[in-house]
Structures are given as structure tokens and as C-alpha cells.
Amino acid sequence: MEKNTIIELKNITVEFDGEKVLDDMSLSIRDGEFVTFLGSSGCGKTTTLRLIAGFLEPDSGEVFFDGKNMRGVPPYKREVNTIFQRYALFPHYNVYENIAYGLRVRKVPEAQIKEQVTEMLRLVNLQGFEKRNVTKLSGGQQQRVAIARALVLKPKILLLDEPLAALDLKLRKDMQNELKNIQKQTGITFIFVTHDQEEALSMSDTVVVMNEGKIQQIGSPIDIYNEPENAFVADFIGESNILDGIMKSDYNACFAGRCFPCLDKGFEPGEEVDIVVRPEDVDIVKADQGMLRGTVTSVTFLGVHFEIIVDIGGFKWMIQTTDEHKEGEVVGLVIEPDAIHVMKKSKYSGQFGDYSSYSDEIDTLNVIEEEEN
């Protein structure tokens, strides 16, 4: 069943101090869809939500709700509610009054307010917290109050700016399920922001991958993972080996010093391309039976599987396998046609590649995550 477009962004550009924060962004969102904006810090996710909520007008381009141009419509007249990145709870109200705020503004009768707030408190698992001072709650509890405060209004569209960032892993998983259920039951359109790719892939109908104010790819989680459009998306979502290659002809891609049968077509013969091979799609075999041959340089045990780095002609491949291998072992690699994904060259080509700086990369990633938390 094809649903109607509920929100449309048309050629949106936003600048701050001469810096383009959103660059010619276009996007349409269907009624009842769970859309996730995924991108690293500072790529313009919050800015996009602020445009939709009405706190910011685009420098050029238009926002449409149900086909109506929203330029000049103030936030309080838009059928949207936001769960803010930093909660923004009212410090002078207790938990109950915070959640009741929107209902009071709408002059809902007291009995109904009580019923709906109680229902929300149950939903976010904060029964008995009615009288508590919101400034004295933990980060996770504050976040849940913020979720309840927006949800109680049953908006048509809910904007969620990294609503689960402050929760511990267990609560986070629970809330992910909870939010997903709420979304399914209510049919509210969710526009969700995260920089956690796993969260994005597991929750959404549609993922919008952003970088530097531009949309890199829009698609279902499976498409985004299996058919990344450029090297940025391939690198950002999951692990990937990204190699320079040449399309010799349809169904024939050459990289790592030889040609492989593949499933991609539609490139110019001899066109330079980026090749993506996911670590879990490579099979390790005996050295003399593989299509490629290399030396294991590092082995990391991760519980379910091993992460193995194999050096082939100076390019470090990451491979995930359940079999144990030893450092220094010479192994053969088999890459099936469906494991090879061919992408057009983009400005990100060459920026992401092999895993030669693997351990460094892990370290910097950890540091970034810690800084953000």
C-alpha cells in the first residue's frame, strides 16, 4: 500500500556564517514511515529536524507538509513534536507537569490529562515518578520524560534527536523496541536521528545517510548495507574492504591484481570504480585453493567470530570468520560473485581503504565516542 508523502524537503540550503550546513537537500517522507537520519557529528542532522519543526527557515528551498508550504508557519502551529537532543525539560515543573504541559496548553480536561499522563508514565516505565523534580533525575530518566512529553500529544510526526544516546545498553535496546512498537501501533511518522548505525539499521524503514550537509544515500537498511552508493556509505555502514578497481566488461570486475566474475553491470568498459567486499563475505581456504593469496597479520577474537587481517600485496583485508587462524599463516581467499559490490567513483574514493591502520582507527573511534557521551 503506497502511502502519501507527508513531508517534502525541496532543494534546502542552510548557511551559518557563510558555511553551508545543508547543501541542496531534497527528501520526501511518507506518512507512517520510520525514517532515520544517520551521520557523524556535525553533518546537519539536528539542523534538518529544526527546519521541519519550524525553529529555522531555510536560506533557500522549501519545506512542505501534506503539500502545504510551511514557510512562515511558527512551530506551535505545526503538527510536529520534537524530542530534543538535550531533553529541554522544564526545571520548574515536576515529571507529571512536564508531561502534562502540551495537554494543558490544549486545555484538555483534568481527568483526561491524568489518565493520559499516567498511561505515558507506564509506557516509559516511570510509574511513581509523578512528583519528582526533573532536574534530579538521571540522564536516562530525563530522556524518558522527554519522550513521554512529546508522545502524549499523539502528533502526526515525531522528531527524535538522538533520544536514546544517554541510555545504557540494556535500556537502550528496550527503548528501541518500545519506540518501534509505539510507532507501529500509532502509525505516527517517526523522523529519528542517530549516529549509531546499528540502531539505524535495526529500527528504520528508510535510512538517510548524511555527510557534510549532503544526503549520501536514501534506502532501506538492507539496500544501504548491501548496495552502498559510494565509498563513504560503504565505510560508514558496517565494515568494508574498499579497493580501486576497473570494470573490464559487464559482470567482470578487476581488482587486487586479477579479475573476478561479479553481478554488476552498466559501467563503461574499462571504467575505474570502487569495489566493496564485506568482511563476512570472504571465505578463507588453503593457500593453493584461493583466488587470492596473502599472509595473516593479526587475529582478534570477538566471541562470535574472529576478525583477521590478511595482507595481500600490501593491501590489508579485513575478514570475519568463525575458524581460527594463526598470525603469519599464508591463506587463500575466495570471493563469490555476489560478495562483490561495484560503485561509481566519488569524491570519497581513496579516502577509505584497507585496514593497515586498523588498531589506530579503533582507538580514534573510541575516543570520538567517548567525547560525544
Added chain:
Amino acid sequence: MKKRSFAQRIAGAPYILWAALFIVIPMAIVVYYAFTDANGQFSFDNIKQLADYKETFLISFEYSFIATVITLIISYPFAYLMSKKSAASQRIMMMLVMLPMWMNLLIRTYSWMNILERNGIINNFLEQFGIEPLKMIGTPGAVIFGMIYNYIPYMIIPIYNVMSKIDKSLLESAEDLGSNGLSKLRRVILPLSMPGVISGFTMVFVPSVSTFYISQKLGGGKVMLIGDAIERQMQTSYNYNLGASLSLVLMIVILISMIVVNRFAGDDDLLI
């Protein structure tokens, strides 16, 4: 480590000494004078005499209350608008608010005397158009006006300070939840700026209720406030005992009214 270290106690000592020398001891002296007669004998006479000043007390409180409320009504919207301006405009407006404070209170009040007088600037101006001179000086209105004029910065500044610190995201979240300008003001800005209102109220009301200079100069001797009464006992009648008992009662009444204001506003910490 709950006990304070020796160093901490040494560091705190000057302040404790200062407080003892300039706050506690003078208070004790006031109390002593209030309950003694001219010969240093314990006596309730001064307290009994206070009955004669009931009217003066009432007028003082009435005028300063009116002045403080009007000041609040002017200052609140001003501080609100000011907090919404750009940083540069905010600095300029702040300068303008503070500017009169750089001048001495006496000089400011004296100038107003010249402006409001029977033959003052305003009446001279009106005369040019054949308009009857207005009686301004010597009226309660002039005294109240003087209080407002002199103390309005003490109302604007604390309200502005609190308002400019209100987290912008709270205002956005109010709008997001459906509040238009008025409802945002009532449900978010007003309650969050209450501490500023209370300290502004205190800082205008207290000096207004105990002023004597403003009432002398702009009241033209016809408006006698409690400050004038105290001044007269001290400067003219040399009755320190009665002066002290008037001061004591004034202090106590101010204290009580401030506690009431705080309770009324539902704030836990006393701002006096």
C-alpha cells in the same frame, strides 16, 4: 572530610570579623538604644512612642509599595525585550540603564526638583503655551516618581540577568508543545524569571521604604516618610533612643514583608 581545615578557617576569619564588626555589633547597638532612655536606663518608652508614628509607617509602606509595583510593571517587559536583542544591543541598553546610577542620588534628585518645581523647567515650558502651572513638587506622586526613577535599575538588572540565562531550548520546547507567545510567557518565562523579580522587588522596596532624601526634596516637606522621622530624631531632636526604636521596627517590618514575598513566590531561599 567534613571538618574544615585550619587554612579554611583562617581564610574565613576576615569575613567573620567584618560581619561581626559592621553588622552584628551595630545591630546590637541599635537594639540597646531602642530599649533604653537618655540616661541609659532600660525602658519601653521609645517603643510606646511608636504609636504616634503609625500613620508615617503606613504611608511609607504604601508609597514604596506603589513605587515598587510600578517599577516592576515597567521593568519586566523592558528586561524581556532586552534579553531578546542581539548581544551588542543588550550591552548598549545595559549601559543606558546603568548610566544614571553613575551619578550621585542627591544630584539626581536635586535635578528632578528643578524640573518639577513651581517655577521649574516643565512649568516654564507649559507657560509658553499659556497653560496653568501644574502642582507637581510636594505631592505624593512626585515622591513615588522619585523612587521609581532612582531605583528602577535595581529592578531591571536582576530580572534581565535571570531572563537572559533562561535556556533557549526551553522556549523552543514550549513552542514545540504548542505554546504561542503568551502561553510561553505565562508557563515558562514568568515562573523561571521569578527569582529575578523577587530580588528586584527587594532591592527597590527596601531603599524606597527607608528613604528620606527623596521625600524631603520632592515631597517639599509635605510628605513625611519613616526615613524622615528617623533622620529628624537623629539630626534634629538628638533623640537617638527613639530613632533607634523606629529603625528597629522598620527593619523588622521589612524582614517580615520580605519573608512574605518569598513565601508568596514559592521560593525556598530567602533573597535578602
